[in-house]
Amino acid sequence: MKIFGRVILALVAILLGLGFGFFSKDVFRGDNLKVDRLQTLLGGPVPQEAPVDTFQANFDHIIANYERKLDRTEMLHSAMAGLASSLGDPHTNYLDPEFTESFTMETRGDLVGIGARLSEDPLGAKIVSVFKNGPADRAGIKANDIIASVGSEQVGGTPVDDIVDKVRGEEGTTVNLKVVRDGASSPLPFSITRQRVEIPTVESKMLAGKIGYMQVSGFSQPTPYQFEEAIREAMAQGATGIIVDMRGNPGGLLEAAAEMLSLFVSDKPVVTMKVRNDRTATTNTLAGRTIEGMPPVVVLVNEESASAAEIFAGALRDYGRAVLVGEHTYGKASVQDLKALSDGASAKITIAKYLLPSGEDISRKIDDDGVYVSGGIKPEVHVKLEINENTVFGEPGKDNQLDKAIEILKGNRTGL
Amino acid sequence: MAKLQTFAFGAAVLCLGCAGVIGGSILRTQAEIKQVSQSGTIKLSNVAGIQQEGLELSESEYFFQLAELIQRNFVEPIEIDQAMASGAIRGAVGSLLDPESQFFSKEAFASYQKMLHGEYEGIGVDLRFLYDEKELGKLREKSRDTDTLLLLPVIEVSAVMPGSPANKAGLEAGDRILKVNDKWIVTGEDIRKLRDMQTQVTEKKLDASELTKFRDILQERVKSNIPGGKVREKLMVGSEGTVKVTWVRNGKEMSADIGKAKLKVPAMLESEVRFFSDSPLEAAKLPATLDLRNSGPGDLDTMTRLLSDLLPSGVYGQIVREKGDAKDFRVEGKGAGDKRFTLITDRSTTGVSAIFAHALVGAGLATVEGKLPPDPKWIQVQRMPDGSGYTLNTGIFRAKTSVSQNNSAEVIR
Numbered sequence: 001m002k003i004f005g006r007v008i009l010a011l012v013a014i015l016l017g018l019g020f021g022f023f024s025k026d027v028f029r030g031d032n033l034k035v036d037r038l039q040t041l042l043g044g045p046v047p048q049e050a051p052v053d054t055f056q057a058n059f060d061h062i063i064a065n066y067e068r069k070l071d072r073t074e075m076l077h078s079a080m081a082g083l084a085s086s087l088g089d090p091h092t093n094y095l096d097p098e099f100t101e102s103f104t105m106e107t108r109g110d111l112v113g114i115g116a117r118l119s120e121d122p123l124g125a126k127i128v129s130v131f132k133n134g135p136a137d138r139a140g141i142k143a144n145d146i147i148a149s150v151g152s153e154q155v156g157g158t159p160v161d162d163i164v165d166k167v168r169g170e171e172g173t174t175v176n177l178k179v180v181r182d183g184a185s186s187p188l189p190f191s192i193t194r195q196r197v198e199i200p201t202v203e204s205k206m207l208a209g210k211i212g213y214m215q216v217s218g219f220s221q222p223t224p225y226q227f228e229e230a231i232r233e234a235m236a237q238g239a240t241g242i243i244v245d246m247r248g249n250p251g252g253l254l255e256a257a258a259e260m261l262s263l264f265v266s267d268k269p270v271v272t273m274k275v276r277n278d279r280t281a282t283t284n285t286l287a288g289r290t291i292e293g294m295p296p297v298v299v300l301v302n303e304e305s306a307s308a309a310e311i312f313a314g315a316l317r318d319y320g321r322a323v324l325v326g327e328h329t330y331g332k333a334s335v336q337d338l339k340a341l342s343d344g345a346s347a348k349i350t351i352a353k354y355l356l357p358s359g360e361d362i363s364r365k366i367d368d369d370g371v372y373v374s375g376g377i378k379p380e381v382h383v384k385l386e387i388n389e390n391t392v393f394g395e396p397g398k399d400n401q402l403d404k405a406i407e408i409l410k411g412n413r414t415g416l
Numbered sequence: 417m418a419k420l421q422t423f424a425f426g427a428a429v430l431c432l433g434c435a436g437v438i439g440g441s442i443l444r445t446q447a448e449i450k451q452v453s454q455s456g457t458i459k460l461s462n463v464a465g466i467q468q469e470g471l472e473l474s475e476s477e478y479f480f481q482l483a484e485l486i487q488r489n490f491v492e493p494i495e496i497d498q499a500m501a502s503g504a505i506r507g508a509v510g511s512l513l514d515p516e517s518q519f520f521s522k523e524a525f526a527s528y529q530k531m532l533h534g535e536y537e538g539i540g541v542d543l544r545f546l547y548d549e550k551e552l553g554k555l556r557e558k559s560r561d562t563d564t565l566l567l568l569p570v571i572e573v574s575a576v577m578p579g580s581p582a583n584k585a586g587l588e589a590g591d592r593i594l595k596v597n598d599k600w601i602v603t604g605e606d607i608r609k610l611r612d613m614q615t616q617v618t619e620k621k622l623d624a625s626e627l628t629k630f631r632d633i634l635q636e637r638v639k640s641n642i643p644g645g646k647v648r649e650k651l652m653v654g655s656e657g658t659v660k661v662t663w664v665r666n667g668k669e670m671s672a673d674i675g676k677a678k679l680k681v682p683a684m685l686e687s688e689v690r691f692f693s694d695s696p697l698e699a700a701k702l703p704a705t706l707d708l709r710n711s712g713p714g715d716l717d718t719m720t721r722l723l724s725d726l727l728p729s730g731v732y733g734q735i736v737r738e739k740g741d742a743k744d745f746r747v748e749g750k751g752a753g754d755k756r757f758t759l760i761t762d763r764s765t766t767g768v769s770a771i772f773a774h775a776l777v778g779a780g781l782a783t784v785e786g787k788l789p790p791d792p793k794w795i796q797v798q799r800m801p802d803g804s805g806y807t808l809n810t811g812i813f814r815a816k817t818s819v820s821q822n823n824s825a826e827v828i829r
Contacts, residue, residue, distance in 0.1 A: 006425060013429045017436020022444045024437070049801045051483075054501040056476040058798065062508055065796065066517070067737045067811040075508050076475050080482050082507020083500050092490065094482060276491055339485050342473065347482060349489045 055079070077345070089350050091336055097344035104338070106199075107252055109220030113168045114175065115197035116141065123180055124148045124155040125163040134197045139190050141179065148187050149178040169194050198222050204230035207396055211409055212239035212295075215394055219252030219308040224259035231263065231291065241409030243402065244312075245300045245394060247326060251307025254283065254335060260312060262289040264297075264321045271311055272359075273335055273352035281352070297322040298405040301379055303372070306330035314356040314377050324379035325405045331364030331375030381408065479504060498802035509806045513555055515545045515569070516793050516809035525805040527653045531713045532797070534692040536679040538652040539659065540580020541587060542712050544766070545569040545644060548604045563611075566604040569644050573663070575710040575764045578688070580679050585672040587663065589710060589764035594669065595662035596650050600637035610634055687760075691719040691768045699725035699751065705758045708773055709786075712766035716796075719768045723775055726751040732775050735794045737811040745775070745813065757782040765789045771813045778815025 059079065063070055077096040084094040095103055105111050115134020118125040127145045130137045149155055150166040167175055173194050178187040201223045204214040212234025216227065234242060251257075258270045267287040274280050299313045299322045310329045316322035335352040355361055356377075364375035383404045385391070392398040396406060473481065483496045506519040520528055527537045551566040573591045576583050593601060613630055616622035642650070650659050655678040662671040683695040687707045691697070691714030699722060723732070727749040734742040759773050759782050770792035776782040791812045799805040 010429055010432050013433040014436040017433040017438075018440040018443070019436075021437035021440020021442075024441060024444075049498075051496055051498050051501040052476045052480050054498060054801055055479050055504050056474070058501070058505045058800070059475050059508060061798065062505075062512075062808060065808060065810045066512065067739065067793075067809050068512075069739045070512075072475070075511055076478060078511030079475075079504040079508040080478070082510065083479065083482060083504040084486065085507070086499050086503020087486070087490065087494065089490075092486065274491075276493065334491070337489065339489060341478075341481060341485065343478075347485050349486055350491050351489050352491055 080345070084347060089334075091332065091334055091348070092350050093348045095338075095346050095348060100338075100340075100344060100346040103346075103348075106218070107220050109201065109222045110196050110198050111168070112171045112194055112196050113164075114139075114141075114177075114192045114194060118147070118160055118164055118167075120160045121146050122156065124158070125160050125167075131197055131200055135192050135195050139192045141177075141190060141192075142181070144182065146180040147177050148180050151176055171196055198226075200226060202226040202230050204234065206234065206237055206239070207243075207406065209406065209410060210238055210240045211406055212237070212242045213245065213394065213402075214242070215245040216249055216309070218249060219254075219256040219260075219312075221253065221256065223252070223256045227260050228263060228291075231294070235291070235293070235295070239295050241295050241406075242297045243300060243405045243409070244297060244322070245402070246305045246309040246313055247300050247302040247393070247401070248304040249306070249309035250304065251309050251311075251332070254308055254311065257308040257312045257315075258283050258285055259289075261315050262286040263291050264294065264316060265319050266290050268315075268319065269357045270315050271335075271354040271356065273354045275352045296409055298408055299324050300401055300405055301326045301329050301377065302385065302401075303327055303330055303376070306332040310362060310377055311354070311356070314358075314360070314362065317377070317380075318357040318360075323381060323408060324377065325381040325383055325408065326379050326401050327382065327384060328378050329362070329376035331362050331377075333361055333363035333375075498800065502800045502802050502804045505800065505806065506804075509808070512809075513552060514809050515547055516795055517807055519806040520804060522803040523653055524649060525799070525803060528713075528805070529797075529799075531652075532692065532715050533694045534681045534683060534690065536577050536580060536652075536681060537655050538650075538676050539582040539585075539587075539661070539674045540577040540677070540679050541573050541582045541651055542575040542766075543593075543648060543651065544572045544574035546572060548608070551604065563607070565607045566611075568602055568604045568607065570603045570605060571601055571644060571647055574766050575712045577679055577681050578685070578710065579681075581674045581677055582661075585661070585674045586670065587661070587674075588665065589762075591663040591665050593647060593651075593661065593663050595660075595671075596642050596647055597660050598662075599640050599642035601644070601647060602634070602637050602641045606634055606637070689769070691715055691722070691772065693718050697722050699755070702755075702757070704756070705760065705785075706782075707760045708765045708769045709760060709762055710764045711769035712764070714768035716768055716771075716794075719772050720747065723747050723772065724749045724751065726753070726755060726776070726781065727779055728753045731816065732779055733813055733815040735811040736814050742814075743811070753779070753781065755781065758785055759783070760785045761788055762786045763789060767792065767795065774813060774815040778817045780817070 059075070063072060063075070077094070080094040080096075084092050114136040115131035116136040117128040119128050120126070123146045125147045127136070127141060127143055127147070129143050130141055147155060147163065147167070150163065153166070155163050155166070167177075169175060171194060175192055175194060177190045177192065179190055180187050199220065201218045201220055202214055202216050204212060207213050212231070214227070214230045214234070216223065231242065254271070261270055262285040265285050266289065268285050270283045270285055272280055272282045297316065299316060301309070301313050301324055305313065306329065310332065313322070313324055313329065317324050333353055333355070334350045335354055336348045337351045338346050338348050340346050353363070362376055365373045367373050381404060383401045386400045390398050394402060396402060480496075483500055487494055487496055509517055509519040530537065531542075547569050548566050551563060554562040555564070555567065571593045573582075573587055573589055573593065575589050576587050595601065610630060613622060613627045617624050617627045651661070655676050658673045658675045660671065660673050662669065664670070681690060681692075683690050683692045683697055684701075687703050687705050688711070689697065689702075689706045689708055690711045693715035696718055724747050727747050728751060729747065729749045731744045731746050733745040735745060736742045757776065759776065761770075761773050761784055765773060766789060770789045771794065773782070773784070773788060774792060777784060777788065791814060794810050794813050796808045796810050797805065798808060
């Protein structure tokens with residue numbers, strides 16, 4: 001009798017365990033129990049044709065019958081991009097291994113190279129700017145220099161991306177460059193050791209009238225540090241106002257935006273994220289990081305300001321810490337996470353939608369033809385950018401949105 | 417002692433329970449795999465994050481890996497379903513960058529299939545997308561200086577169904593569509609013109625004001641533009657409402673509000689021939705003169721069947737692929753091969769009808785009145801389980817005796 005009882009108990013334990021194991025996936029996700037999975041296991045009805053088989057059969061059909069020879073791996077990558085976009089969410093994407101690498105490098109905010117931005121030039125590659133204290137800077141390379149050869153190879157007429165590939169390489173190795181400089185009679189040789197360099201995402205300068213101007217081009221890991229440095233430097237120089245230019249900033253790391261907002265408000269919500277099944281999670285700014293005596297701030301935005309850039313601008317506005325100037329922002333009210341796949345590729349998946357501190361939902365609405373209808377943050381001071389031959393972003397007198405920001409700070413609308 | 421026994425038993429029960437949990441979750445994964453793949457192409461060892469380092473995954477395993485990852489993390493609950501399979505194949509077909517290999521949404525594919533049965537929706541036209549071949553080649557070779565804007569297609573009417581609203585409004589094959597509902601189709605040609613003007617201005621061969629003028633015009637067009645895929649939908653899907661179409665012929669611009677309708681085109685109307693799958697043509701009843709103009713979309717099997725009624729068994733051509741190989745086009749014929757035809761063809765003779773014309777002329781059974789269209793492409797049509805579908809360019813059809821007017825000397829054995 002006793003043994004019988006024990007056997008029953010053991011059986012019950014196994015069955016309970018099996019049941020829990022089977023449905024644990026649903027329980028952890030907070031979904032309803034998917035009983036149809038159990039039916040499938042017990043030989044119940046399965047869909048007429050299974051999606052995975054449909055895919056493989058058609059994939060093979062295309063490879064076998066298409067008029068040209070195809071690369072299986074390349075077509076697989078394109079197919080996976082199509083899979084991701086079938087959800088109808090423009091921000092859920094498949095990134096192939098190559099793209100994953102450059103994407104993570106971008107968010108990590110560093111790369112191995114000489115620390116310079118290059119652009120196309122008939123003679124080779126033109127140096128647009130050198131990163132402060134980077135290897136190129138220390139070796140004495142200057143903006144407007146033109147790289148004419150890399151190693152023993154002449155690079156005139158080579159696409160700039162290919163030149164970049166040649167200049168980059170293993171950390172600690174040396175690259176020999178010949179550089180054409182205005183005023184120099186012959187190309188100047190440089191020998192530079194490749195190093196890990198931080199990509200600057202904050203570029204700042206002091207404008208006339210002691211207005212600190214900082215252009216934030218993205219949100220990567222070093223951005224909060226670079227941003228704080230720029231603000232402190234502007235304040236040390238006696239800035240009476242600060243312009244944060246978020247135009248064209250596509251966003252990046254949410255944590256970076258939260259950290260930057262911590263300089264303005266302490267322990268306040270940045271965004272409220274709605275994850276699956278209406279569960280919410282709130283991200284707050286850090287406590288005790290605010291900068292005292294911060295001068296009035298204007299944030300410049302436009303339709304290319306998205307994601308973390310919108311959160312930054314929207315939160316500052318909601319807490320009454322900045323006036324927004326420019327045009328409406330993109331309206332990307334969702335958060336993505338990067339998940340790795342086995343071959344070095346990854347999936348960028350929308351894991352949450354967010355609301356601004358005020359509760360505002362800024363999600364972009366478009367019509368059938370993909371034309372913007374509504375959404376994004378509407379700045380209090382709406383100024384359309386005037387584009388003509390003289391327009392230069394970030395140059396007072398040549399950038400009417402910036403001019404408006406300066407005018408507001410000079411008029412010093414108080415209460416900021 | 418008894419206490420110890422009870423304790424040991426309790427631990428054993430707990431272990432059994434745990435084993436149950438593990439077993440249960442393994443069973444669950446198996447059930448999920450069974451739901452998405454019945455052919456068993458997915459091995460358990462390759463999913464659920466326990467795949468081994470360096471292991472080559474099959475395409476279906478890779479598909480499952482990504483689909484599962486998205487399903488687990490996406491903000492809204494989703495299923496691994498046929499829409500995902502279709503999405504993936506849409507991506508694969510799109511990567512071919514081939515105007516003859518197109519993926520169609522459910523709605524578009526339904527109307528495309530109806531078209532293969534002679535039922536037209538929309539205004540009653542078939543469209544041809546023309547791409548800049550040079551730029552297309554660059555893109556296929558993954559050249560970095562590819563200018564994707566130059567790849568915006570020019571959209572031309574390839575055929576007009578007789579008696580259709582488009583026909584009544586005066587549209588003809590060869591007309592170029594400029595605007596739909598006053599929205600511009602911005603083409604690669606426009607972009608090339610802009611680029612050329614930019615070069616001319618830097619070389620001081622053109623006044624800068626000309627460039628500014630054209631740039632402003634183009635900017636306006638871009639602001640209210642309609643993408644190519646949408647044009648197909650607006651003109652070829654649905655049977656209600658009207659659509660305003662603006663087109664150009666020999667430099668002359670024309671415009672009309674054209675109603676959409678359902679239109680049934682017969683396979684045979686006097687001498688006009690079309691290859692619809694549900695109304696097979698009888699060889700015995702064919703007149704000596706066949707009008708193949710404005711005839712394109714149709715069913716390959718229907719066309720092949722007609723050929724087999726006319727010709728004795730044999731190889732009547734090849735499907736030549738750029739891969740280097742060629743597949744014989746063999747007809748299991750029961751015809752005598754003695755009936756002769758005069759075919760009326762021109763640019764609007766496309767697709768299946770063009771293959772028919774080439775095969776018949778190549779077999780020496782027909783002469784052509786008008787211009788024979790260039791070597792036609794052998795396009796397969798594939799349906800997906802969710803109702804979407806795609807066309808696949810499987811090669812160029814070359815008749816037994818090459819009949820193409822541009823390389824008439826070439827004979828294929």
